[in-house]
Amino acid sequence: MITAAQMRAARALAGIDQKTLAERAGVSLPTIQRMEASDGVVRGVVDTLMKVIQALDEAGVELIGENQTSERGGRGVRLKPVVPPDPKAEPA
Numbered sequence: 291m292i293t294a295a296q297m298r299a300a301r302a303l304a305g306i307d308q309k310t311l312a313e314r315a316g317v318s319l320p321t322i323q324r325m326e327a328s329d330g331v332v333r334g335v336v337d338t339l340m341k342v343i344q345a346l347d348e349a350g351v352e353l354i355g356e357n358q359t360s361e362r363g364g365r366g367v368r369l370k371p372v373v374p375p376d377p378k379a380e381p382a
Contacts, residue, residue: 292331292339292343294326294332297326297332297346300353301346303351304350308326314345315344316345317338317342
């Protein structure tokens with residue numbers, strides 16, 4: 291679905307605060323705050339999650355899932371996978 295970090299980043303890209311996202315999604319501000327404060331994947335009522343995702347989409351943000359490509363093109367951001375350092379490598 292969507293991670294808390296993805297949700298915060300999407301909101302930042304759209305240039306909206308938590309209150310505005312809550313209003314656009316038709317959910318309460320504490321719901322948005324709880325979603326963004328969670329660890330990892332946001333958990334909650336599916337209908338509520340879909341409302342938030344729809345509001346972000348309408349704000350011009352495309353959420354890209356793990357190993358998905360962007361079909362619309364354009365600019366965006368994606369986290370690189372975390373690669374642990376090679377313990378055999380010499381220090382720089």
